[in-house]
Amino acid sequence: MIVGSQKPIEEIWDMVKDSKKVLVFGCNTCIAVCHAGGDKEAETIAMMLRMRASQEGKNIEVKHFSVMRHCEPEYFVPVMEEVKKYDLVLSTACGVGVNFLSERIGDVPVYPGVNTSFYGGVPASGVFTELCGGCGDCVLHLTGGICPIVRCSKSLMNGPCGGTKDGKCEVSDEIDCAWYLIVERMKKLGTLDKLAEIQPPRNWSSSAHGGPRRIVVEHLQELEQKEDNKG
Amino acid sequence: MKSGSNLEKVILSGQPAVTAELGPPMGADPHEVIKKAQLLRGFCDAANITDCQTAVVRMSSISAAVLALSEGLEPVTQMTCRDRNRIAMQADLLGAAALGLKNCLCLAGDHQKFSAAGKLKGHPGAKNVYDVDTVQLVGILKKMRDEGLQEGGDKLEAAPKFFIGASWTPMGDPIDFRPINLLKKVNAGADFIQTQGIYDIELFRSQMEKIHKMGLHERTAILGGIIVPKSAMMLKYMDSSVAGVSVPKKLIERMNKAKEAAGDDKKKAREFQEAEGIKLTVELIHQVLETPGVKGVHIQAIEWESAIEGIVKAAGLYPRPSV
Numbered sequence: 001m002i003v004g005s006q007k008p009i010e011e012i013w014d015m016v017k018d019s020k021k022v023l024v025f026g027c028n029t030c031i032a033v034c035h036a037g038g039d040k041e042a043e044t045i046a047m048m049l050r051m052r053a054s055q056e057g058k059n060i061e062v063k064h065f066s067v068m069r070h071c072e073p074e075y076f077v078p079v080m081e082e083v084k085k086y087d088l089v090l091s092t093a094c095g096v097g098v099n100f101l102s103e104r105i106g107d108v109p110v111y112p113g114v115n116t117s118f119y120g121g122v123p124a125s126g127v128f129t130e131l132c133g134g135c136g137d138c139v140l141h142l143t144g145g146i147c148p149i150v151r152c153s154k155s156l157m158n159g160p161c162g163g164t165k166d167g168k169c170e171v172s173d174e175i176d177c178a179w180y181l182i183v184e185r186m187k188k189l190g191t192l193d194k195l196a197e198i199q200p201p202r203n204w205s206s207s208a209h210g211g212p213r214r215i216v217v218e219h220l221q222e223l224e225q226k227e228d229n230k231g
Numbered sequence: 232m233k234s235g236s237n238l239e240k241v242i243l244s245g246q247p248a249v250t251a252e253l254g255p256p257m258g259a260d261p262h263e264v265i266k267k268a269q270l271l272r273g274f275c276d277a278a279n280i281t282d283c284q285t286a287v288v289r290m291s292s293i294s295a296a297v298l299a300l301s302e303g304l305e306p307v308t309q310m311t312c313r314d315r316n317r318i319a320m321q322a323d324l325l326g327a328a329a330l331g332l333k334n335c336l337c338l339a340g341d342h343q344k345f346s347a348a349g350k351l352k353g354h355p356g357a358k359n360v361y362d363v364d365t366v367q368l369v370g371i372l373k374k375m376r377d378e379g380l381q382e383g384g385d386k387l388e389a390a391p392k393f394f395i396g397a398s399w400t401p402m403g404d405p406i407d408f409r410p411i412n413l414l415k416k417v418n419a420g421a422d423f424i425q426t427q428g429i430y431d432i433e434l435f436r437s438q439m440e441k442i443h444k445m446g447l448h449e450r451t452a453i454l455g456g457i458i459v460p461k462s463a464m465m466l467k468y469m470d471s472s473v474a475g476v477s478v479p480k481k482l483i484e485r486m487n488k489a490k491e492a493a494g495d496d497k498k499k500a501r502e503f504q505e506a507e508g509i510k511l512t513v514e515l516i517h518q519v520l521e522t523p524g525v526k527g528v529h530i531q532a533i534e535w536e537s538a539i540e541g542i543v544k545a546a547g548l549y550p551r552p553s554v
């Protein structure tokens with residue numbers, strides 16, 4: 001899932017303080033799971049902004065509500081007319097949601113209430129860790145299912161650097177060294193000798209370095225057209 | 232001959248090779264490099280010119296290497312994967328070759344967060360590159376030299392003839408992978424290897440036995456790394472905090488004894504420890520050179536270049552061969 005955290009309220013206040021009618025617009029999928037921007041968090045932010053406004057003697061109307069996803073029109077189109085009544089939307093969706101909405105909402109500004117950080121998992125309640133960088137050319141079959149692209153601080157493809165110590169990365173002893181994990185895992189799988197193969201320089205054009213990416217699933221497009229024709 | 236560098240010739244001659252290290256200054260004064268080059272010249276076969284080591288901005292390796300070369304010291308240019316993508320690396324290395332540089336050591340480089348272990352501000356918020364890793368960079372240099380091709384496949388009008396090196400941490404975690412690590416660097420085309428500092432000679436020898444069995448010592452020239460200790464404190468720090476370095480207790484005790492012999496006299500304590508450090512270094516050099524499969528030593532006297540002359544002489548490695 002996509003993981004993020006709420007922006008400091010001070011930064012949010014700076015974004016909204018000159019507006020008259022503000023909607024804190026929550027998103028109830030990934031970003032709600034990490035307690036950064038679901039309905040509950042949107043409600044709390046709205047409350048804090050109202051308090052702040054009254055402290056500063058500013059007359060700002062702040063409301064909140066949320067939808068299941070900001071990244072698909074079918075979820076927000078039904079509430080679009082309502083959303084457009086505000087003069088600023090503070091979206092607590094991930095960056096995808098903010099982008100997606102911005103291009104579909106006419107001249108209402110959509111600002112981010114969340115710092116979107118990574119694709120991660122939930123190893124323990126309240127803990128989120130980065131596990132994939134969306135590089136567009138997955139190599140997990142070569143590395144025992146552990147990602148060298150984002151879990152190694154240097155994205156090394158051919159084994160650990162000299163900085164590994166006691167299984168930790170040289171960047172911080174709170175970060176597990178991905179290559180330590182890869183080696184241990186491949187030993188367990190009995191595939192350590194596979195690591196002797198040299199991985200050549202990567203083609204990064206499938207990642208963000210190749211410019212914005214787009215995937216078209218043609219059979220889905222066709223299916224949709226057929227449905228449309230029926231109707 | 233692949234590069235015709237002095238280092239390559241000494242290694243080919245079968246005599247133990249000696250490399251040292253020169254850290255460029257945090258400034259634009261060429262005399263800093265010239266002074267250090269004069270201290271090292273004649274006492275090593277080549278000296279590594281570090282590339283923004285510990286992730287701190289310093290005069291670039293290639294430019295400091297050219298200054299060293301003009302002082303008669305053969306440089307080993309360093310190239311880290313942290314700061315350049317494959318386009319910048321290849322462009323800089325073509326320039327380096329055109330300027331007369333003949334050795335190049337490929338490194339991953341300390342992460343930008345390192346900032347001299349927190350002693351300096353550094354640039355922890357910098358964006359890193361890591362377009363290619365060390366093994367891939369070694370392969371790129373070999374392809375440029377032997378096939379006259381860029382990584383992308385375009386032809387080079389003139390190939391850069393580098394003697395290609397890589398670093399190796401024989402005693403780093405995970406220790407059973409380290410021989411495979413070396414195998415990959417050698418398969419990629421590393422002509423020489425400089426190891427992380429060795430204090431635990433027993434452990435180093437057990438790793439070298441594996442290298443021997445794999446026959447890697449015949450396919451590359453392994454230079455054992457020696458970091459000259461200055462004080463008991465430095466040895467303790469390296470043992471606890473430097474990855475891939477373990478220091479046996481008895482060495483730390485020896486340094487402690489030297490320190491204690493000076494009583495409360497701080498100046499003496501420093502002198503005694505430095506003298507013991509040099510003695511210890513000379514012993515380590517001999518032990519490393521006696522290890523089967525080792526072709527030389529890489530001596531790092533960090534910010535203490537003036538110590539190299541005495542060490543090399545005391546180790547019986549002077550004069551350096553003229554080949």
Ligand code: SF4
Nearest residue numbers: 132133135138139147
């Ligand atoms: S290799 Fe790429 S796609 Fe696979 S987990 Fe890592 S970043 Fe994600």
Ligand code: SF4
Nearest residue numbers: 152161169170177178
């Ligand atoms: S210590 Fe491990 S995770 Fe960190 S940069 Fe080195 S290989 Fe990658």
